[in-house]
Amino acid sequence: MSAEGVAAWLLALLAANGTSMFDCFCNQSANRELSYSEEVIGLDYCSSHRFYSLFEICLKPGPAPAWMAAVARLVPVNSGLELPQPELEGRWATGDEGCGGVLAAIHELSWEEAIELACHLVCRIPADCIDTCSLQGLNDTEWNAESLTADHVRRPVLSQLVNAVQRITTAIVASRRCDDYQYIHFGADTSNRTALKAKVQVRLESFSTYWRNSAQLFSLGVTYISQLFIPLAFEHMGNHTNDQQLHEWVKNMKHLRNILDTKLRGWLHDVQAVSELIMNYKIEEEKDQPGNFVLSEPHLYDEVLDYHEQQLFLRDNFSALCENQQPQASQMFGLADALYSVYRSFRFNTLQTLPYAITNTIDEAWQLEDQSNATLNVDTDCMQLLANALDHPTCPLEELPPETIKQRQQCRVQLWDDMVQRRPHIPVTSYLAYTQRANVNLCLLAWMTANSLSICQDVPFSITQSVRDARCYFDTPNNQSCLESKVTDAICSVSRAILLLKCSDFYSSERVKHCSVGLILETKDRYGSLKYISYDERRPTRTTLNYKDSLNRATLKYKNFKIDFLKPLEISFIAVNFVFRLLTAAVYVYLPVLRNLPGKIFLSFQITGIIQILCSEVVYRMTGVPDLPTIVLIDSSLTLLSCIWLNTFCYQMYACVRHLRLPNDLLPAEASEVFRRQVLYALMPWIIACTVCTAFEKTSNYYLIHSRVIFLVCISLSVAFNLLCLGLAGYLFIRNRNSLQQLKISTNNKFASKKQLVFMSVKAVILSGIGVIIRIGLHQAEGIAQLVYYVHIATMVQGPLLFVFFICNESTLPVLKNRLLALWYPDIIVPGQELCSSAERNLANRINVQFPTAEISL
Structure with a gap:
């Protein structure tokens, strides 16, 4: 037979019977001197599918872990090596149609013909696997303690799955080798650009076919890896587990199988996505430069796979966490990591540069x-x-x-x-x-x-x-x-x-x-062996x-928005704040002298603060009702209402100074009517603001910022109004005092003592609402939970401050003390009541230069 006839006969034999007819060549050529043509076939077809690598965290010195032997079983082997040598010799006859004829024919091939045959052999492997590697009837296998311990159930299924994974792995690697041949033989002639365009189009189609076939094979491999995971692990690390622990072991392995399947499915999705998008590659002629072609490549598609995680690190991340639950956790996670690494280590070809083709990426600037x-x-x-x-x-x-x-x-x-x-x-x-x-x-x-x-x-x-x-x-x-x-x-x-x-x-x-761990096939081991063949250490920089x-x-900084060890301190401060606010409100209700118009307004401010504490710090903290967004809305609205009460109070102070009228000048009926009008004026803007904020916040979370801005603006305007009223009151007082000095009116009475000045200054700061703005400003310190928590605790001292500066002064405290003494000792004569007639007492009050009630109210 001529050389051309030998090559044609081998190709016809390959087309008719597949690659199985050539497997005996790999076995027979192991230990003898080879010709050039045999070396080409041996290198490209026999040797290229016997080595696979994975990447693992370097193991400590000691015995090899059990997962290494388990992964070694997945090393692909040629079908011819699965049979004993006597059976091989019986199966492959020495005639023209048998192994001897194949060996003789390969020996007669020229170097170029051997390369062509090797190309056809390698490309036939994935094509055969796509048709024959799919297994039927194994999808319903449910692994439990009974099925795993039954050798007649487990071993046949595991054998089929292992064999299928071996063939699929071989086919995936062969598919890449086949595409390499396609590129090597591309050899585009740049002289004829029309022919070049057609040839490039053929290359694009073959490249798309390569990715599509690889994705199909990869999908099968992922499916079978998930199915064999439990029985493979049982044979190598779970078969010594006692019956009591086996049920828990199977349960844990199912969880781990789901994790592995989830990780592999993500990688599979990437491969399938790239295979579909590569079909969109187009070669077009440039409009500005006729004769030049542009290859439009979709954005990043095959290159973006480099960002995919290369290792799972399940063993490093979770072994210590799972030791109590599963003593073999390290081995189990090691097997999952290794199986993932085997399939993740497959490298897929990218489209190499084509002559006269400029690779453009679409919309790459965004990244x-x-x-x-x-x-x-x-x-x-x-x-x-x-x-x-x-x-x-x-x-x-x-x-x-x-x-x-x-x-x-x-x-x-x-x-x-x-x-x-x-x-x-x-x-x-x-x-x-x-x-x-x-x-x-x-x-x-x-x-x-x-x-x-x-x-x-x-x-x-x-x-x-x-x-x-x-x-x-x-x-x-x-x-x-x-x-x-x-x-x-x-x-x-x-x-x-x-x-x-x-x-x-x-x-x-x-x-x-x-x-780098190599999976190496050795003829003395049916399943192959797994050894460290190279060591690549990269320490973290x-x-x-x-x-x-x-x-x-x-x-x-995002941990513990509530600091646990400060909780007792917070509860103590909240309790003190609540008690002193309640005492302050009780004093204003109890003393008739404080029931004037400013007193009623200040009492409303106190009641609002008490309700805010009950809602935000007591009810919500104890019961969790209502939900957090609702209680935030309530808390913010009550803060605004407190500021509005301060607005009314400060305006009354300004009105008293402007009209030179004391709060007690109003008759009780007139004071009540003015108070009701002031309450109406205060509640109207508050209800409007709360309604608008509630509508924004409840309509959609997207409008949450609008409601908060409205609250913040309203609170800021309220504080600004307080400052304006206090500033005007101070200005009017200074102007009136200067006017009296110009009239040459003098008196020996001082304006106020240092203690009274301190009290009035602190009262002005409290009534201005500056503390609310400072507290809100400090709350903007996002990310520093402990600092903001300290600010929150500090605001709880407002109750004691209100009690000290509004009750414990030289005018109110004596009145309160006398009233309380009168309750315990009815016969005691308090100061101001020792005169014998009301006329004399009225006369004494009129000539008294100090006006305690006026000072109390202001």
Whole structure:
């Protein structure tokens, strides 16, 4: 047979029978001298599928872990090596149609013909596997203690699955080799550009076919990896477990299988997404430069796979957490990491540069903008949940309570809602409002959300979907219909893309030290062996260590918005504040001299403060009713009402100085009528502001900032009005005093003592409401929970201050003391009552230069 006839015969044999006819060549050529053609076939077809690598954390010196032997069983072998040597010799005859004929024919091939045959052999492997590697009837296998311990059930199924995974793994690697051949033989002639365009189009189609076939094979491999995970682990690390522990072992392995399947499904989604998008590659002629062709490549598609996580690190992250629950946790997690690494280590070809083709990426500029300094306003309960999840991670093998799962899902929805609306800083009008919302760095939020210990463990990590979702988020923030992820998964997907592509200060690609582990096929071992063949240690740089430390420190400020060890102190201050406010209100009700118009207004201010304490600090803290947003609305509205009462009080002070009229000059009926009118004036703007804020806040969370701005503006205007009234009152007093001095009117009585000046100054500060603005301003110190908590505790001293400066003065305290003494000792004669007639007492009051009641009211 001529050389051309030999090559044609081998190709015909390959087309008719597949690659199985050539497997004996690999076995027969192991220990003999080969010709050039045999070396080509041996190198390209036989040797290229016997070595696979994975990346693992370097093991400590000692015995090899059990998972190494388990992974070694998945090393692909040629079908011919699965049979004993005598059976091989019997199966392959020495005639022209048998192994001897194949060996002789390959020996006669030229170098070029051997390369062509090797190309056809390698390309036939994935094609055959797509048709024959799929298994039927194994999807319903439910692994439990009974089925695992039954050898006649477990071993046949595991054998089929292992064999299928071996063939699929071989086919995936062969598919890449086949595409390499396609590129090598591309050899485009640049002289004829029309022919070049057609040839490039053929190359694009073959490249698309390569990705599509690889994705199909990869899907099968992921399916079977998940199915064989439990029986494979049982044979190598679970078969010595006693019956009592076996049920718990199977339960934990099912959880771990679901985790592995979730991780592999994310990688599979990426491969499938790229295979679909590569079909959109187009070659077009440039309009400005006829004869030059442009290859339009979709945005990042195959290159973005480099951002995908290369290792799981389940063993390092969770082994210690799960030791109590499962003593073999380290081995179990090691097997999951290794199986993931085997499939994740497959490298897929990219489209190499084509002649006269300029690769353009579409809309790539969006990813170049660094978002490391961007901030976002989010729900603090969810931030607390993220911080707690990172600070106190749980073993993933545990079954989380349904309420915990529901809480995590609700937080994912809430955080996504916050991210979509991109709320800026929301003004804080109370301490409760501070505990409701928090400003967080966007990249830090993405890191806390997408961390492997956080709330996204059950969401597959697909970098291609994350990129799509992130582009949707950044390009069309008000229209999220383009998102592929579910609402409950969107925050996880977008956070991963933000962290990888937009946070240069928060993401580091440095890895801890790792070793390259080779899976090597040896003929003496049917399943092959697994050994360390190279050692590649990359220690984390100082920059990486500082980066990780900064992230851990950054999350600390979102922990414990309530400081536990300060809780007794807080309760004590709240109780003291409530008691003294109640005492102050009781004194104003008890003393007739304080029941004038300013006294009634001040009493309304006190009652409002008491109600605010009862609602915010007692009822809500004890029962949790109503919900936090509602109680924040109530607390803010009562703060505004307190400021409005101060407005009315300060206006009465200004009116008294302006008209030179004392509060007691009004008759009781007239005072009551004026008070009712003042109450109406105070409640009207308060009701309007509260109604508008409630409407904004209850309509949609998006309008939350509007309600807070309205409250803050109203409180600020109220305080400004207080300052204006107090300033006008002071100005009028100074002007009147100067006028009296010009009239040469003099007196020996001083204006006031130093103690009285201090009391009046402190009263003016309290009545001005400056303390409310200072407290709100300090509450804006986002991220420093302990400082804001101290401010909150400090505001609880307002009750004692009001009692001291409004009751314990030289005018009110003696009156109160005399009234109380009169209750205990009815016969005692108090000062001012020793005269024998009311006429004399009235005369004494008229000539008295001091007016205690006027001073009390002012």
